[in-house]
Amino acid sequence: MQELLEGLTEAQREAVEHVDGPLLIIAGPGSGKTRVVTHRIAHLLARGVHPRGIVALTFTNKSAEEMSRRVRQLAPNQAVWMGTFHRFGAQLLRRFAALVGLAENYSILDVEDSRSVLKRAVDESGHELLYVTPGQIAHAIGEAKSRVISPDQYQPRAGDPHGAIVRDVYPRYQALLRETNAVDFDDLLMLPACMLRDHPELRSQLDRQYTHIMVDEYQDTNLAQYAIVRALSCELPNLAVTGDPDQSIYGWRGATINNILQFENDYEDVRTVKLEQNYRSTRSILRVADELIAHNRYRKPKRLLTDNPEGSRVRLVCYGDQRDEARQIAARIANDLEDAKHRPEEVAIFYRVNALSRSLEMALAAEGVPFQIVHGVEFYQRKEVKDLLAYLHLLNNPRNDTALLRVINSPPRGIGERTVQRLIDHGRQRRLSLLDACREAGAIEKLKGRAAVAVARFVHLIDSLSIHVHRPVEEILGRVVVESGYKQHLESSTREEDQDRIANVDELLSAAREFDEQHADSQLDSFLEQAALVNDVDEWDSGSGRVTLMTLHAAKGLEFDCVYIVGVEQGLLPHERSREELEIEEERRLLFVGITRARHDLQLSYVLRRATRGSMRSVISSPFLVELPRDEMDVHVPPGTYNYADTTASCEAPPGGDWDEYNQLDHQLDEVAEFEQPARDVNDDVPPPDAAPATAVQSAAEMLGETPCAPEPAAPPEAFEHGMMVRHPEYGHGAIIALSGSGLKRQATVRFLGPAGTRTFRLAKSALQPVKGKVR
DNA sequence: ATTCGCAAAGTTTTT
DNA sequence: CTTTGCGAAT
Secondary structure: OOHHOOOOOHHHHHHOOOOOEEEEEEEEOOOOOOHHHHHHHHHHHHHHOHHHEEEEEOOHHHHHHHHHHHHHHHHHOOOEEEEEEEHHHHHHHOOHHHHHHOOOOOOOHHHHHHHHHHHHHHHHHHHOOOOOOOHHHHHHHHHHOOOOHHHHHOOOOOOOHHHHHHHHHHHHHHHHHHHHOOEEHHHHHHHHHHHHHHHHHHOOOOOOOOOEEEEEOOOOEEHHHHHHHOOOOOOOOOEEEEEEEEOOOOOOOOOHHHHHHHHHOOOOOOEEEEEOOOOOHHHHHHHHHHHHOOOOOOOOOOOOOOOOOOOOEEEEEEEEHHHOOOOOOOOHHHHHHHHOOOOHHEEEEEEHHHHHHHHHHHHHHHOOOOOOOOOOOOOOOOOHHHHHHHEEEOOOHOOOHHHHHHHHOOOOOOOOOOHHHHHHHHHHHOOOOOOHHOHHHHOOOOOOOOHHHHHHHHHHHHHHHOOOOOHHHHHHHHHHHHHHHHHHHOOOOOHHHHHHHHHHHHHHHHHHHHHHOOOOOOOOHHHHHHHHHHOOOOOOOOOOOEEEEEEEOOOOOEEEEEEEOOOOOOOOOOOOOOOOHHHHHHHHHHHHHHHHHEEEEEEEEEEEEEEOOOOOOOEEEEHHHHHOOOHHHHHOOOOOOOOOHHOOOOOOOOOOOOOOOOOOHHHHHHHHHHHHOOOOOOOOOOOOOOOHHHOOOHHHHHHHOOOOOOOOOOOOOOHHHOOOEEOOOEEEEEEEEEEEEHHEEEEEEEEEEEOOEEEEEEEEOOEEEEEOOOOO
């Protein structure tokens, strides 16, 4: 037990040794929080606490995995439950589904499917959505759920223009979910919270079962999460929460910073431990972070302390436009990698919105810098993957109408819109699930001949697949792929994108195989649960030898030697949709989170003009930049624009006012942009950016000053990696933006620098060549 | 029933 | 500039 305490500071040790009673750990960035939490779990185990009594709730699967890995090192063979709140909720729900009107094989709908259920609910309600989008309704319902307000309790707020509609739609939506034995993401928190509230004996039983509960990132929990934790720590309030109010960045999702601010009032005899010492970042980085966050008014003052060295100055750089920004950052990174100043996996670029990644991708590819993007159109969102998962959902939960609607005619089997509508009508009349309605297709008045036969065959397909639902997931999925005709449909297609899809199907199959291997008692429902709850950051690979691109939100909890934060501009950071003071403060925290991810090197940048929606617009730098200690920083800003944020922050968009002054400012910017190529100061050995406009570029090879060369012998498919720079004899240079499949079927999607755009190749057959090192 | 083409619209962050 | 949605043609 002693070795668990070795090398810990007094504060850390106090937290680790705490066993019973409520514990609040205020952990600033880089304060060794994960270490404290994992050591505390090991300590609890060493003190004889039963592993099954311990639950550690985290924000992402990734951090749960990391925590789990580290606990295993300290205390091997002790199975402590660690996972996200949503997963915890999902499993509680599975155990006690009947209490909230569900069956244990319920389905978890993703955002897209939830939306389609919502649309049906809106249709049924008879409301015409004139002044409100489905998205706004969805948001209102989500907000209610995050506050544990069930449909019958819902009361619109005074003056809420959409309140009346939401009041009608929400119950219908929830009823549809229940009828189809399905839940949305928010239900994974709300329903367990309701369950615990409405069933005291169950609450008490679980309260005793989970003797020691730990919650990470407590500043980002919402009311539903609060209710769950609260319910499980009444009789045994052995609850330890960790968090940092300054890193609360999910207010928009219903998280309430009050949970952590009020913790000491919520529980009796709270022990509070503050971890303020920072072991991560240099002094110069921490001073920047410190000064920034000090501008938040709704905050308890807190300093960042460190014994770390001063380090190099934080850079603040202004570029002409986002292309300059991307190219020069990429060039700088390429140089640093070449000089072995950093390893690629220790470099990250953060941005406020995903849309900003594109120019960076291109520039990094052009420099031959390997990278990975933690981003959007993920695997599980693709049509073919969703289709196949929908088959599995339907097999697992035959009442899942949403899944049925997805697959009933994909691949096409002659069941059209009208037929589907008749099935829906029939099902509604007889209060049947759609699958059961399909079973009666022959008896439906208007369904005769072809359509009825097609429906009957579909029912037969599902029934024959159903026989195998208890087999390993890979086998079930394999049958689906073949017997549904999905595979054949793709293979007979001549379209290029369908070739990609085949590769994705293969990848899903291997994911299923992997799941089977990891889970001895492999269950279809837990596979589907996992598929529903994985996210972008989970896919992120920290040891990949690649530079990381991600949003500031995704960066929470991570750290890198070298960090670039781009687009630090008015309207982007703070985002234009954040207008109220509290929202602005959240944006400031977001930048704070980004800054404190960096260990040694940090650069913030903005541009003078940015192309948004096709056209160039002048940009105002972020007002946050004014709050930084710029005299301690390495500032590379063209003369005249230095104080731009100071002078114009108050006069954005003159409302019917002084256009002359406004245009003048704009003009000033033009001059400055031409006058200076600011990054030359930053990076003397980088040549000035290519003066030729992009439209003049004939081919990637030409742009890179090379003549296209003859095909070389093919490289083995395994030699290719995501983010890798490649060359094609016909299309020139490009970056691999997606990989799928394996062996002879391994495919790469390449985004070319020239006019060739994005193309996909079968690696075994293509003439693609990896490009080593930097492209000159 | 499917496919193709054009037009319009839209851009925060995510479990 | 990109993606989504709808409408017309086959």
